[in-house]
Amino acid sequence: MIKGRRGDQEVIDGLLASARAGRSGALVLYGDPGIGKSALLRSTAERATDLRVLRSVGVETEAELPFAALHQLLRPELARAEALPEPQALALKGALGLGRAAGEDRFLIGLATLSLLSEIAEDGPLLCLVDDAHWLDRASADALLFAARRLDAEGVALLLAARDGFSAPGLPERRLGPLDAESAAELLTERDPHLAEGVRSRILAESRGNPLALIELPRTADPYTLMPLPRRIQEAYATRIAELPAGAQLMILLAAVEDTGDLGTVLRAAQRLGLGAESLGTAERAGFLAPSGGGVTFVHPLMRAAAVHSAAFDQRLVAHRALADVLDDRDDRRAWHLAAVALGPDEQVAVALERAADRARTRHGHAAAAAALERAAELTTDREALARRLAEAAVAAADAGLPERAQALAERAARLVEDSRSIARLAGLRARVAFERGSVHTAHDILLSGAARVAELDPVAAGLMLVDAGRNAWQLSDPQRVEEAAVRLRRLPLREEDGLNTAVDAVAAAAESLNHGPARALPGMRPLALDARGIERGSYGLRVNGAFVAGLVGEFEWQREISAALVEECGALGMTGWLPIAHVTLAASAICLGRFADAKADATEGLRIARDFGQPHRTGYLEGMLAWIAAVEGDDARCAELAGRCAEHFAVTGIANGVAWSEWAQAMLDLSRGRHTQALDRLESALxxxxxxxxxxxxxxxxxxxxxxxxxxxxxxxxxxxxxxxWAGAARLDWADAMLARCRALVDPGDELFAAASRPHGRPMERARTELVYGEWLRRERRKREARTRLRAALETFQRLGAAPWAERATAELRAAGEIVAAPAVSGALTDLSPQELQIVRLAVTGLTNREIGARLFVSPKTVSYHLYRAFPKLGVSSRVELARLDLGAA
Structure with missing residues (x-):
């Protein structure tokens, strides 16, 4: 029985109870070494006798083995992967080395993990226990955290134990503190009732409530030794190991350096060293190793560390060599064991590590690839090979989301490379890392410098870098930098067959827009949006740029058409890397078209994925748009919260388009609340x-x-x-002409201008606002009957769109015009749905199955089912058949 953990156990019991009721949840337990995390996980498994239990343990040196921890967790149920949608099944099998790696997006593996957990939970509630999560390989951690953040209605409880430093944003957490004095004394008495009182008092004081210290310190030869507590516990384990027979000591060392817990590999290496099963039995009876099935684990992780650090250098070499000798050349572990015994440059081992890195990359184990290539570089003397391996390590580190490591490797490689292709590649990589970290100015300067170095040798490579530089500068609203990129592009000897003409035109148009106003850029930009509409599949970058440009020229239907197709394609194919930016343009088009419920759902989904990917620039952009929607809905607190977050991102990245939305949002809220001077001041300040x-x-x-x-x-x-x-004169769009007429009517009211402003166009919110100001003017002119007609139309639209403050204004005006109006009820079938429910309903109407919807939205099929049937009563239906008959229209 665990001492002093009643509160912690109650929290975990709540998680288990939710799983039994069909709901899911995750919890991260943080605490110091020995504080009782592992014991609490074991106790949870013992008490969850009615749940299926899966376990995994992180190992300190397993970063070199991609998806090792995920494989350990899912291994007992991998046969059920056949039930997953084919892209997910292939991705998961490839990642775990059970099939051909198909090169899918790494987040598809996270979705496959979620789907498999959901599939296992079909047979009853499931408990997943992950110990020492701070030592998970990066690929496993990414997949598990991706799945954990999307657990909802599957009946899965995921419990992770970790030390400080493990990052699990978005997951609930609980810190394990030291035992109280009474519990500590009880535990010490239970474990060693015959301690002398002086030793007992000293151990209680020195242990500071750490359960493992209370258990192990009495076994040390000198409990008064002064050193940090984890080190003292480790030393206690080392002392116990030293008392064992030599064969058992070597068996423990083999298990410690083997990492993966593969009992067969450990036993074959042991046999090669003349050891038999009796050595394993001795280690087990001594309380160090726990063989089970085909695996072997340590009773406590500090035992592994003690075994490695207490062994002499030559003993560690013997262990690594024995393990390398029994492993196949295609096994990544062999390359790492060979690297461990390499005492100087060794090209053969470096090549083996390169091959391991190649295999890791095909399985999206980018962190493992980076580690293997960096170690290969350490064993390399040839300058060209060294530069290449460092450069590839930098790329892999960037792909793994390790920007500091990527930058350091890229800088080392940049000092060695000489060919134009490598120079361009490293410049692009360094700029990408800087951009992702929010240093957009630095990214721009790196690209300009890199382009200058290769302009004569490789004009196309230089052109691609300058296009990226121009795009970055445009996002910074920096006219000089955009113009500089445009000028350098024009000087390059590019040919038509190089395929950069459209991109060069885009940078030139961006420069024109920033230097002389957006109206001047319209003629050059519109063809780019038209071209993007004609691309049916692939070419994701061109289509994203086309969607952005469509928004810049005011063609919001084009923007939505391009963006919706892109989101659908990327979701179906698992190309999740493009989804945040595609959701940005999709949500922007929905806002401008007055489809606020759709915009909220699109932006919410994009924000969730952007946070998973660690994209602060996309995150800020989406938060700015969600702030605008909150303003229209009249949610003052939510608007302020999101605008504040957006401002924080802007302070880091300097990218202006997100903060433009958030400033506009706050001004819109002021305007709708009648705070006209504040709205005017805010917009002028933003400008x-x-x-x-x-x-x-x-x-x-x-x-x-x-x-x-x-x-x-x-x-x-x-x-x-x-x-x-x-701008309206250059755009020649109906909605722009109507808005201009409304503005002129506000300045100089008259029927002719208001009539022009009221002409039909595709932006319902703007039409309703025109009806509102027209009705207000008519009422002031004492033409109340005409005013009521306009105001009713405005009120109906505001209510349908969920624009609460605007509906309140229209209601007040109607009352002033002599009509008895009930308090405005801003609701409707679609506005009552949550963003996730709306997305699921819209996909269900198209005939997609729950599995297909789950794959599109990165949730489990059971979560789809749960939210779909929550939506049914709100829509007044009871089945998919009835749902298909609804006219959902624009939300």
Whole structure:
């Protein structure tokens, strides 16, 4: 029985009870070495007799073996992978070395892990225990955390134990503290009731409530030794190992350096060294090793560390050599054991490590590949091979999400490479790392420098870097940097067959937009959006750029068409890396088209994936759009929270498009609440910074005009009115002409202008706002009957869109116009759905199965089923058949 952990056990029992009820959850237990994390996991397994239990343990040196911990966890149930959707099954088998690696996106493996856990839980609640999670290989950690954040309605409880430093953002956590004095004394008495009182008092004081210390310190020869507690426990284990027969000591060392817990490998190596099964039995009876089935584990992780660190250097070499001798050349473990015995440069071992890295990369084990290539470089003397291995290690580290390590490796490689292709590749990599870390200015400068070095040798490589540089500078709203990239592009001797003409035009148009205003860029940008509409599959970068450009030229239907196809394709194929940015453009188009429920669902999903990928620039962008939606809904607190987060991201990245949305959001909230001067001041302040170069400065010009007029400051309406007029004249779009007419009518009211503003177009929110201001003017002109017609239309649209503050304004105006109106009820079938429910319903209507929907949304099929049937009552249906008959329209 565990002492002093009643509160911790109650929390875990709640997790188990939820799993028994069909709901899922995860919990991370943090604590110092020996504090009782492993004991609590063992106790949980003993008490969960009615749950299926899967276990995995992280091993300190297993970073070189991709998906080792995931394989250990799922191994008993891998046969059930056949029930998964084919792309997921192939991805998981390839990752675990059970099939051909198909090169799928690494997050597809996380989805496959989630689906397999859900499949196992079909037979009853499932408990997954992961000990020493801080030592998980990076690939396993990514997959498990991806799955853990999406657990919902599967009946799965996931419990991870880790030391400080293990990062599991988004998961609940609980810290295990030291035992209280009474529990510590009880445990010590139970373990060693005959201690002398002086020794007992000293151990209680020295252990500081650490359970493992209370168990092991009495066994040390000198319990008064002064050293850090984990080290003292490790030394106690080392002392116990030294008392064993030599054969048992060597058996323990073999198990310690073998890492994966493969009992067969340990026994074959032991046999090669003349050891028999009796040595394993001795180690087991001494309480160090626990053989079970085909595996062998240590009773406590510090025992492994003690075995390795207490062994002499020559003993460790003998163990590694024996293990290498019994492993196949295609086994990555062999390469690492050979590397462990290499005492100097060794090209054969370096080649073996390179091959291990290649295998790891095909299985998305990028962290393992980086480690193998870095070790290979340490064994290399040839300058060219050294540069190549360092460069490949840097790429793998970047792909693994290890930016600091990638940057250090890339800088070492950059000092050695001389060929243009390697120079360009490393410059691109260093810029990518800088961009992902939020240093966009640095990324731009790296690309310009790299392009200059290869311009004569490889104009195409230089051109690609300059296109990236121009795009980065545009996101920074930096006209000079964009112009510099555009000028250098024009100087390159590019040919038509190089395929860069469209990209060069895009950078030139971006420079024109930032230097002379977005209206000047419209003629050059519109063809780019048209071209993107014609790309049916693949070419993800061109289509994303095309979707962005479609938004810049005001063609929101085009933008949604391109983005929706991209999201669908990437979701179906598991190309998750492109999904955050595709969701950005999809949500932006939905906002502009007045489909706010869709926009909220799209942006929420994009934000979830962007956070998984660690993309602060995408995260800030999506938070800015969600702040805008919260403003329209009248959720003041949510708007402020999201705008604050967005501002924090902007402070780090300097990327302006997200903060443009958040500033606009706060101004929209002010405007809807009647705080006209505050709205005007906010927008003018935003325009004093980089927001002035963003397209939002055109789109919120109408709000600026309205705020100025309503604040009684018509002089401050002139500049935004001119800004909108210039853009609308160049765009020649119905909605832009209508908004311009509304702004002119606000400045100088009249039926003709209001009638022009009221003409039909594809932006319902803007039409409703026109009806509102038109109705207000008609009421002031004492034309109340006409006013009521306009105001009713406005109210109906605001209610349908979920725009609560605007509905309240329309209601107040209707009452002032003499109509008895109930309090506004902003609700409807779709607006009552949560973002996830709306996404699931929309996909279900298309006829996709729960498995197919789960694959698209990166959730389990059981979660799809749970949310679908929560949505049914809100929609007034009871089956998929009835759901298919609904006209869901635009949300």
């Amino acid at each position: 004093a910074g980089p927001v002035r170069h963003q397209i939002q400065a055109v789109y919120f010009a109408a709000d600026q005009v309205e705020a100025a007029v309503r604040a009684g400051l018509p002089d401050r309406a002139k500049e935004p009115l001119d800004r909108l007029a210039e």
